[in-house]
Amino acid sequence: MSNNRQTWETFEAMRQAADKGDPQAQCYLGVCYQTGQGVTQDDQEAVKWFRRAAEQDDPVAQCYLGVCYLNGMGVPQEFGQAAKWLREAAEQDDPAAQFNLGMLYETGQGVPQNYAEAVKWYREAAERGYPAAQFNLGVFYETGQVVPQDYTEAAKWYLAAAEQECAPAQCNLGLCYQTGRGVAQNRREAVKWFIRAARQGDKTAQYNLGLHYAEMEIKEAEAAEAANDTPR
Secondary structure: OOOOOOOOOOHHHHHHHHHOOOHHHHHHHHHHHHHOOOOOOOHHHHHHHHHHHHOOOOHHHHHHHHHHHHHOOOOOOOHHHHHHHHHHHHOOOOHHHHHHHHHHHHHOOOOOOOHHHHHHHHHHHHHOOOHHHHHHHHHHHHHOOOOOOOHHHHHHHHHHHHOOOOHHHHHHHHHHHHHOOOOOOOHHHHHHHHHHHHOOOOHHHHHHHHHHHOOOHHHHHHHHHHHHHOOO
16 A cells, blocks of 8 residues: 555544545545444445445555455455456556466466466565565575576575565575575574464474474574564
8 A cells, every 4th residue: 555545534534535436535445344443344345445446546446356356255256357456456556466466377367377477466566575475486486487496586585575574485485594595504594484484383384493493403593583682
């Protein structure tokens, strides 16, 4: 959501603006209905307001509407409609829409399966700081699918996502450090990232941590992390 979007002093002021046709207010009202904030939760009512704003070319509303079609929230699940609205928002540089459109191209839902298009949209979102897209882009570089295999580039995108607490990226970054792929091999760094992913419930990270527990390296890593977190 861009920083220049409006705010309203009261819920009623927002609703009045939405009734008068303000697309940003309509989008916010849709979010309120979707989340049940200030109103009774109602997915169909949320879709109504998202659609009104989306038809006025509001990219955030277009993204929300696309995700509603993607997940069947308030409307029947329809991947073609999801792709239509996500593309509208993606072409206006909405990173969430770019990520979700990339997912559709990767899975072939609503659009012909096309990994190159998936990577294109993941990259757009990743460069705008969207962590899930950064992780997915890293996977493409690690596997060498569509793009040249490049472990350094994979580790770079894993790190960007890991620093935003994306657990799968933290786990994969830990594996990069464990194996020395794309980064200098560093078991302590590997454990550090496994810890952060495991704390979020990542099963692969928890398994890898179990292996390191046997070597008692985990305690050293936790101590080092605690020391780094201590205010100076």
